[in-house]
Amino acid sequence: MYQTDQYEGMIAETVTITGANGDEIYAYLARPLGPGPFPGMVLAHHMPGWDEWYREATRKFAHHGYATISPDLYHRVGHGTPEDVAAKARSLGGVPDDQAVGDLAGAMHFLRGQPYSSGKKKKASSAPAPADATPIWPRAGRRASTPSSICGAAAW
Known part of the structure; x- marks a missing residue:
């Protein structure tokens, strides 16, 4: 629980992962x-891409004590405004499932390898229905239960 006299600070940055x-x-x-x-x-x-909202959400989870990472699943599509990159990704039929799974697994591996990692993990997606995220996490090598929807995010 937040206390008004507690010290606050975070590090937020763009990193390169495998x-x-x-x-x-x-x-x-x-x-x-x-x-x-930290867990x-x-x-x-989401489909609209790796946008400002994801940076805000990543920092918000860090504010609440999580080391949080959001990989750019459209990285191979190119760079530009989130809107332009998402439009290009849509025109290409989206990202192949195996590629998305591999990128998410790479993000998990990156976090697990950090000295500040507790080893406890959470997974989240802003899928409209929690079932949309269900197939990805088990394939990424993590044991998963049925996710529950919390304010539009799937987390378990």
């Missing part, structure tokens, strides 16, 4: 300041 097929991709990482350990959260972006 995604599917060993490709280097960008991810946005935020974590509380301090040595930890980790992987945040999967």
Whole structure:
């Protein structure tokens, strides 16, 4: 619980991680300041792309004590405004499932390898229905139960 006299701080930055097929991709990482350990959260972006909302959400989870990472699942599509990149991704039929799974697994692996990681993990997606995120997490190598919807985010 937040106390008005507590020290607050976080680190938030764009990092490069190893995604599917060993490709280097960008991810946005935020974590509380301090040595930890902190539980980790992987945040999967929605079809409109890796946008400002995901940076805000990543920092919000860090504010609440999670080391949080949001990989750019459209990294291979190109760069530009989130709207332009998302339009290009849609025109290409989206991202192949195996590629998205590999990128999300790479983000989990990145967090697990950090010295401030507690080893406890959460997964989240802003899918309209929690079932949309269900197939991805087990395939990414993590044991998963049925997710529950919390304010439009699937988390378990």
